[in-house]
Amino acid sequence: MSKKIPTRIYLSEDEIPKAWYNLRADMKNKPDPLLHPGTLQPITADDLAPVFCKGVIEQELDDTTRFIPIPDELYDFYRAYRPSPLVRAYYLEKELGTPAEIYYKFEGTNTSGSHKLNSAGPQAYYAKKDGLTSLTTETGAGQWGTAMSMACAFYGIELIVYMVKISSEQKPYRKALMEAYGANLIPSPSDTTESGRKILAADPNTGGSLGCAITEAIETAVKTDKCRYVLGSVLNHVLLHQSIIGLEAKAALDNFNIKPDIIIGCAGGGSNLGGLISPFMGEKLAGKLDARFIAIEPASCPSFTRGKYAYDFGDTGQTTPLIKMMTLGNGFMPSSNHAGGLRYHGMNAILSKLYQDGLIEAKSAVQTEVFDAALRFMKVEGILPAPESSHAIKAAIDEALECKKTGEKKVILFGLSGTGYFDMTAYSSYNNKTMNDQIPSDADLEKGFASIPKIPQNG
Amino acid sequence: MSKKIPTRIYLSEDEIPKAWYNLRADMKNKPDPLLHPGTLQPITADDLAPVFCKGVIEQELDDTTRFIPIPDELYDFYRAYRPSPLVRAYYLEKELGTPAEIYYKFEGTNTSGSHKLNSAGPQAYYAKKDGLTSLTTETGAGQWGTAMSMACAFYGIELIVYMVKISSEQKPYRKALMEAYGANLIPSPSDTTESGRKILAADPNTGGSLGCAITEAIETAVKTDKCRYVLGSVLNHVLLHQSIIGLEAKAALDNFNIKPDIIIGCAGGGSNLGGLISPFMGEKLAGKLDARFIAIEPASCPSFTRGKYAYDFGDTGQTTPLIKMMTLGNGFMPSSNHAGGLRYHGMNAILSKLYQDGLIEAKSAVQTEVFDAALRFMKVEGILPAPESSHAIKAAIDEALECKKTGEKKVILFGLSGTGYFDMTAYSSYNNKTMNDQIPSDADLEKGFASIPKIPQNG
Numbered sequence: 074m075s076k077k078i079p080t081r082i083y084l085s086e087d088e089i090p091k092a093w094y095n096l097r098a099d100m101k102n103k104p105d106p107l108l109h110p111g112t113l114q115p116i117t118a119d120d121l122a123p124v125f126c127k128g129v130i131e132q133e134l135d136d137t138t139r140f141i142p143i144p145d146e147l148y149d150f151y152r153a154y155r156p157s158p159l160v161r162a163y164y165l166e167k168e169l170g171t172p173a174e175i176y177y178k179f180e181g182t183n184t185s186g187s188h189k190l191n192s193a194g195p196q197a198y199y200a201k202k203d204g205l206t207s208l209t210t211e212t213g214a215g216q217w218g219t220a221m222s223m224a225c226a227f228y229g230i231e232l233i234v235y236m237v238k239i240s241s242e243q244k245p246y247r248k249a250l251m252e253a254y255g256a257n258l259i260p261s262p263s264d265t266t267e268s269g270r271k272i273l274a275a276d277p278n279t280g281g282s283l284g285c286a287i288t289e290a291i292e293t294a295v296k297t298d299k300c301r302y303v304l305g306s307v308l309n310h311v312l313l314h315q316s317i318i319g320l321e322a323k324a325a326l327d328n329f330n331i332k333p334d335i336i337i338g339c340a341g342g343g344s345n346l347g348g349l350i351s352p353f354m355g356e357k358l359a360g361k362l363d364a365r366f367i368a369i370e371p372a373s374c375p376s377f378t379r380g381k382y383a384y385d386f387g388d389t390g391q392t393t394p395l396i397k398m399m400t401l402g403n404g405f406m407p408s409s410n411h412a413g414g415l416r417y418h419g420m421n422a423i424l425s426k427l428y429q430d431g432l433i434e435a436k437s438a439v440q441t442e443v444f445d446a447a448l449r450f451m452k453v454e455g456i457l458p459a460p461e462s463s464h465a466i467k468a469a470i471d472e473a474l475e476c477k478k479t480g481e482k483k484v485i486l487f488g489l490s491g492t493g494y495f496d497m498t499a500y501s502s503y504n505n506k507t508m509n510d511q512i513p514s515d516a517d518l519e520k521g522f523a524s525i526p527k528i529p530q531n532g
Numbered sequence: 533m534s535k536k537i538p539t540r541i542y543l544s545e546d547e548i549p550k551a552w553y554n555l556r557a558d559m560k561n562k563p564d565p566l567l568h569p570g571t572l573q574p575i576t577a578d579d580l581a582p583v584f585c586k587g588v589i590e591q592e593l594d595d596t597t598r599f600i601p602i603p604d605e606l607y608d609f610y611r612a613y614r615p616s617p618l619v620r621a622y623y624l625e626k627e628l629g630t631p632a633e634i635y636y637k638f639e640g641t642n643t644s645g646s647h648k649l650n651s652a653g654p655q656a657y658y659a660k661k662d663g664l665t666s667l668t669t670e671t672g673a674g675q676w677g678t679a680m681s682m683a684c685a686f687y688g689i690e691l692i693v694y695m696v697k698i699s700s701e702q703k704p705y706r707k708a709l710m711e712a713y714g715a716n717l718i719p720s721p722s723d724t725t726e727s728g729r730k731i732l733a734a735d736p737n738t739g740g741s742l743g744c745a746i747t748e749a750i751e752t753a754v755k756t757d758k759c760r761y762v763l764g765s766v767l768n769h770v771l772l773h774q775s776i777i778g779l780e781a782k783a784a785l786d787n788f789n790i791k792p793d794i795i796i797g798c799a800g801g802g803s804n805l806g807g808l809i810s811p812f813m814g815e816k817l818a819g820k821l822d823a824r825f826i827a828i829e830p831a832s833c834p835s836f837t838r839g840k841y842a843y844d845f846g847d848t849g850q851t852t853p854l855i856k857m858m859t860l861g862n863g864f865m866p867s868s869n870h871a872g873g874l875r876y877h878g879m880n881a882i883l884s885k886l887y888q889d890g891l892i893e894a895k896s897a898v899q900t901e902v903f904d905a906a907l908r909f910m911k912v913e914g915i916l917p918a919p920e921s922s923h924a925i926k927a928a929i930d931e932a933l934e935c936k937k938t939g940e941k942k943v944i945l946f947g948l949s950g951t952g953y954f955d956m957t958a959y960s961s962y963n964n965k966t967m968n969d970q971i972p973s974d975a976d977l978e979k980g981f982a983s984i985p986k987i988p989q990n991g
Contacts, residue, residue, distance in 0.1 A: 079545040080611050086538040152539050153623060153914045164612060182641060184916040184951075226911045246956035250916065252963045253907060448712060452685045455612045457643040457709065492643075494953035497705035504711045 080163055082325045084156040090320040092143055093313045096351040096423060097136035099358050102430055104309075104422040105397035107133075108384060113528055116394045123295045124302050128199030132310035141313065143195075150194040150227060151317070154183040159325040160489075164453035166473070173476035175469060176333070177489040178322040178349060179456065184250075187414075187459065187491030188345050189220035189305050192314035196303040197224035203301070207231035209294040210303045211261065211286035213240055214413030215247035215495060216459075217305035222254035235261040235289045239280030240413075247495050261286040268292055268390070283416075284389025284403075291392060306342030307387055307396070307421050315348020322486065323352045333364055335472050337487040339464035340368040340377060340435070341414050343421030349488040354432065368424070368435040369468040371443075372512045374407035376400060376420045377428055377435035379518060385419055385525050395526065398425040404524025408511035410440050411499035412460040418521065436468060439510035443467045444503040447493075459491040460499050539622055541784040543615040549779040551602055552772045555810040555882060556595035558817050561889055563768075563881040564856035566592075567843060572987055575853045582754045583761050587658030591769035600772065602654075609653040609686060610776070613642040618784040619948075623912040625932070632935035634928060635792070636948040637781040637808060638915065643709075646873075646918065646950030647804050648679035648764050651773035655762040656683035662760070666690035668753040669762045670720065670745030672699055673872030674706035674954060675918075676764035681713035694720040694748045698739030699872075706954050720745040727751055727849070742875075743848025743862075750851060765801030766846055766855070766880050774807025781945065782811045792823055794931050796946040798923035799827040799836060799894070800873050802880030808947040813886065827883070827894040828927040830902070831971045833866035835859060835879045836887055836894035838977060844878055844984050854985065857884040863983025867970035869899050870958035871919040877980065895927060898969035902926045903962040906952075918950040919958050 097103055106115040121130045132141060143151070162175035180188035200208050208230055212218025218234045225232040234251060238260040241248050248258050261281045262269040266289040272279060287304075294302035305311060326333065336353050338346030346368050356362035368377050376399045385400040387393035400419040401407075407416045420428075427433045440460070447463035449470065450456070458466060469487040476483050493500065502508045513521075556562055565574035580589045591600060602610070621634035639647035659667050667689055671677025677693045684691040693710060697719040700707050707717050720740045721728040725748040731738060746763075753761035764770060785792065795812050797805030805827055815821035827836050835858045844859040846852035859878040860866075866875045879887075886892045899919070906922035908929065909915070917925060928946040935942050952959065961967045972980075 081545070083542050086540070184910065184914055186953075223914060227914075245960065249956045249960040249963060253916075253959045254911060451643065452713060455643050455682060455686070457712075494645075497708045500712045501704065501708040504708060 081158040092140035094316040098139040104426040108395040126199040171473040181492035185220040187216040193220035193224035209290040222251040222256035235286040288390040306344040312347035316351040318348040319352040333486040334483040345490040372437040402521035402524040405521025414461040540617040551599040553775040557598040563885040567854040585658040630932040632932040640951035644679040646675040652679035652683035668749040681710040681715035694745040747849040765803040771806035775810040777807040792945040793942040804949040831896040861980035861983040864980025873920040
């Protein structure tokens with residue numbers, strides 16, 4: 074007899090995963106390696122040492138170890154806000170009148186408001202372990218900066234956050250929250266770096282960009298030996314840390330003998346999508362799970378659905394290693410939209426490879442239809458979703474309504490990666506019907522593609 | 533052998549209380565009845581019928597039924613966000629180096645961000661049951677308005693919220709959230725009521741006040757038979773609904789055989805404090821629990837610590853029934869401070885009576901020391917507390933540090949009534965050191981006391 078499924082399924086504290094799951098270990102077709110932009114040879118730990126902490130470099134390059142233990146001191150950090158709930162969307166199912174069973178893994182119960190904390194903790198921990206005293210990073214929408222501020226407060230490490238200038242002006246509350254956690258916020262471009270000064274000299278009134286903030290953060294990090302740089306998405310070690318989302322979701326479903334038929338995540342750089350799907354994809358690769366995987370991205374920044382699979386830089390400043398990924402080109406400028414966390418030109422290499430191999434489907438949505446879905450969800454489920462996460466809600470509702478047509482009782486799992494408390498401007502613009510949907514033209518895309526470096530694109 | 537206590541203690545869904553606890557039933561010395569302001573006789577159900585829903589009137593007047601069942605349809609509402617976690621503050625204990633055990637009941641995991649939803653749900657439900665189509669209310673800081681917006685969206689009832697004009701201008705995000713839930717926000721004073729028009733005629737540029745918003749909301753509610761008024765604090769039925777906080781907290785502690793020595797709640801109108809302490813006070817009255825109860829209020833609005841025990845109006849417009857309570861006088865104007873939810877001149881009648889009888893202690897704190905405590909808490913516990921709730925943190929830290937001095941291993945329980953996502957202006961002003969502490973002078977208090985009606989104040 075099957076157990077009654079509660080609205081919120083909580084694991085016990087003892088069920089917080091003891092190890093991260095490294096999906097690459099189970100991929101027969103591995104993603105292509107990061108390349109050094111100068112030599113075009115696979116990048117080495119030594120190449121990365123001036124920029125990143127030792128612990129994460131090891132994880133970034135490891136594509137064979139299946140489970141990587143979570144250190145005890147880090148378990149202490151996770152225990153402060155995990156396990157996160159897996160919610161059975163009874164209310165949404167009723168509202169839609171669907172025979173489908175809908176579940177969502179909710180990562181917004183911590184104060185940073187998103188899943189970003191899952192990687193911020195480990196990155197601050199490894200910095201502490203390396204004896205570092207400070208870290209630098211950049212933030213646009215602010216989720217990552219907030220998560221790092223919390224993690225650095227926890228481990229007693231100084232944090233410098235280069236915040237895109239226009240964002241720091243538009244989001245004073247995000248700034249206040251990071252500052253309350255003790256972070257040092259610097260609007261970017263700034264006069265604290267050579268790259269910042271150059272940009273300011275050319276255009277003193279610029280609002281800045283994420284690419285510029287990354288460049289400033291890296292420049293500051295490599296200046297001293299007691300400081301390193303941290304990044305909240307795109308890279309493989311971030312996906313590894315985020316696998317805790319999928320591991321907990323799977324453990325909770327396993328406790329009730331439930332197998333998902335469809336797994337959905339919103340996609341920007343890939344941290345939330347990759348973290349959620351990793352253990353399920355591992356089962357699929359092992360022939361133990363017959364499920365569909367759906368990535369959903371904004372139509373304004375369609376790296377999966379309209380991008381190219383190519384080696385490209387991770388930043389617009391062209392300073393990072395080359396990543397083989399789905400990309401719109403590092404020079405692509407997404408139109409402004411309210412899902413700032415999804416406005417990235419590229420996509421994590423593992424996810425890009427899975428997409429190439431037909432293991433992940435991808436869809437895009439315009440923002441008004443994403444907010445339609447968000448409102449429908451929040452009125453019955455009582456959670457204010459982030460615009461990013463609302464993409465997954467949109468895709469889940471579409472699949473559930475398809476089930477309504479066909480009468481199929483499928484099990485849908487989606488990732489609700491965060492809350493929208495700092496995105497009320499977006500909700501206001503939706504309420505006031507001033508929200509626009511912007512889709513790049515083919516000509517816009519061609520301009521972006523032109524920035525992809527002209528190197529041998531084999532593989 | 534005692535079980536290991538997890539960081540977050542969750543009850544199962546089946547353990548959500550099936551009935552509210554009515555503390556008055558167990559009080560030998562009952563609070564004095566509400567009086568009709570015209571006749572000065574105890575108020576009757578008929579007197580209240582034009583203003584409130586039937587279900588809540590019955591509860592307001594019932595001081596004998598110990599447990600009042602929670603209807604099934606309402607259990608459906610509670611199940612959407614309850615049980616809320618009881619957190620063992622391991623991290624705070626470590627930070628303080630105290631031998632005390634600290635627990636907090638966290639009511640901020642729902643989207644309204646506070647405990648207010650616990651009474652908003654029942655009040656919307658009873659309105660639906662009475663066949664009403666709309667409700668009116670007022671909001672200042674916005675927590676109650678948000679909670680009612682969510683509850684009315686859930687039960688399909690129209691909601692008109694009179695929002696203090698200056699608040700609606702200063703808190704556009706609160707407004708956006710309520711509107712996203714479908715509420716009709718009207719800045720008060722407005723031209724939709726006679727009382728609003730009068731005030732506007734006298735002063736077209738007024739920023740409004742809570743007193744005025746209440747008067748407008750009641751005026752609109754009594755205009756039609758399909759509409760009633762709802763209030764989020766002060767009244768006894770609100771305390772009854774909020775007893776779910778204390779019942780869950782007690783059930784969670786009971787599961788681990790833990791008895792609290794000190795129970796702390798922040799105090800504005802009393803809804804959170806009363807809800808948290810009710811079942812524990814019931815045990816104390818029955819001689820089964822030897823605990824101290826501490827109310828903590830802002831020094832800028834000290835109704836317990838510097839108020840009078842007297843019959844007074846609940847609103848500055850002097851339209852409500854008379855309540856025997858600790859009061860600063862309905863004409864008292866608290867200086868502006870960042871804990872908007874605690875800026876109320878009076879105090880729930882039950883709590884006032886318990887205070888008179890020496891069963892509750894009271895303290896006050898100035899806002900900079902409250903924010904000192906909030907920052908200390910949020911850096912280690914990872915939760916952004918509301919300014920209101922931070923008063924309880926302040927008192928809990930003080931008690932824990934006292935234990936550090938004496939070496940006593942006391943068990944401290946406090947209510948963390950909500951989150952501070954919409955209070956970042958307050959955190960900014962704290963970060964920037966522009967926050968002021970304002971304490972009313974004796975002359976300020978005398979002015980307030982002068983507004984207490986001159987009626988026989990027996991009892």
